[in-house]
Amino acid sequence: MVQLSMWSEMSKFHLKGETITLIEMLNTREKRVEIQQELLQKHPTCTLLSATMNIPGPVKTNEQLRNAFLTVIKKLNTLFPPEQIVARKHRELKTGSEYYLVLDEIPEELKRKLIDVEETHDYGRLMDLDVVYLKGQILYSVSRTELNHQPRRCFICEEEAKICGRQRRHSVAEMQQTISQLIEKGKMK
Numbered sequence: 047m048v049q050l051s052m053w054s055e056m057s058k059f060h061l062k063g064e065t066i067t068l069i070e071m072l073n074t075r076e077k078r079v080e081i082q083q084e085l086l087q088k089h090p091t092c093t094l095l096s097a098t099m100n101i102p103g104p105v106k107t108n109e110q111l112r113n114a115f116l117t118v119i120k121k122l123n124t125l126f127p128p129e130q131i132v133a134r135k136h137r138e139l140k141t142g143s144e145y146y147l148v149l150d151e152i153p154e155e156l157k158r159k160l161i162d163v164e165e166t167h168d169y170g171r172l173m174d175l176d177v178v179y180l181k182g183q184i185l186y187s188v189s190r191t192e193l194n195h196q197p198r199r200c201f202i203c204e205e206e207a208k209i210c211g212r213q214r215r216h217s218v219a220e221m222q223q224t225i226s227q228l229i230e231k232g233k234m235k
Contacts, residue, residue, distance in 0.1 A: 061101070061103065061105040061108060061111075061222045061225065061226065062105065062108055063105040063106070063107055063108035063111075064105070064107075064140045065104040065105055066104055066105075066106055066140055066141050067104070070140070070141055071106075071141055074139060074141040074142075078096070078098075078144060079185070081135065081144075081146060082094055082096055082146070082178050082185060083180075083185060085133060085135065085146055085148050086148075086178065086179065086180040086185065087180065088133070088148075089132050089133060089148045090180050091150075092132050092148045092149060092150055092151075092179075093148075093149050093150075093151045093152070093153045093156050093177060093178070093179045094146060094147070094148055094149070094177070094178040094179065095122065095145075095146070095147040095148075095149060095156060095160065095175065095176070095177060096144075096145075096146055096174075096175075096176040096177075096178055097115075097118070097119065097122065097143075097144070097145040097146075097147075097173060097174070097175050097176075098142055098143065098144050098145075098173070098174045098176075099111060099114075099115055099142050099143060099172050099173060099174065100172055100173065100174050101142060101172070101222075101225065102218050102221045102222065103218040103221070103222055105222075106140065106141050106142035107138070107139070107140060107141070107142050107143060110226075110229050111142075111143070111229070112138065112143055114169040114172060114229050114232065115143040115145075115169075115173075116143075117168075117169060117232070118163065118167055118169050118170065118173050119136075119145050121163060121167055122145075122147065122160075122163065122175075123147075125159055125163075126147075126149060126151070129150075130149055130150050130151060131147065131148070131149060132148040132149060132150055133146075133147075133148040134146060134147050134148065153177050153179045153186075153188045154188055154192075154193060156177045156188075157177040157188040157189075157190070157192075157193055158193060160175040160177060161190055161193070161195055163175060164198070168228070168231065168232030169228065169229070169232050171198075171199075171201045171228065172201075172225060172228060172229075200215075200216070201221075201224055201225075201228065202215075202216050202220065202221065202224050203215065203216070
């Protein structure tokens with residue numbers, strides 16, 4: 047309980063918005079997998095782009111974050127001709143924005159395009175752009191390392207992001223301050 051309230055207190059510093067609980071976040075992740083499964087069962091030969099934002103702390107969305115998310119989604123939609131887009135779904139939740147794009151695309155090719163967006167777009171570092179496909183009845187995803195790309199880097203210190211996260215090298219306030227700066231910098235362009 048102390049950690050949860052500390053999480054809430056630290057996040058008030060930079061990102062304003064409705065706070066969520068860990069249970070709400072876990073339930074949303076579970077629902078996300080259900081949606082992925084459902085979309086791919088309807089379109090079993092297709093590949094799914096699943097987009098969310100990587101925002102630490104209990105505030106997962108607000109107007110600035112939604113605008114940044116929609117800016118990236120707009121860019122993603124320009125990467126594919128209309129005949130390649132099979133279905134799409136967009137959800138705005140207090141746990142964050144979600145976007146699903148079902149495509150007639152080879153999973154590895156899609157992941158290469160998404161890695162480029164993650165690495166070059168002003169808000170790309172804030173995004174989780176996952177590639178999911180169905181093999182039998184099981185969901186599979188394509189990782190960066192499968193395509194000989196480096197793991198994602200921390201947007202504060204440039205170390206491997208998963209290691210920083212596991213070791214909790216940066217406070218929520220520090221991460222949120224960096225996110226706010228990235229968003230402001232992106233707005234100026």
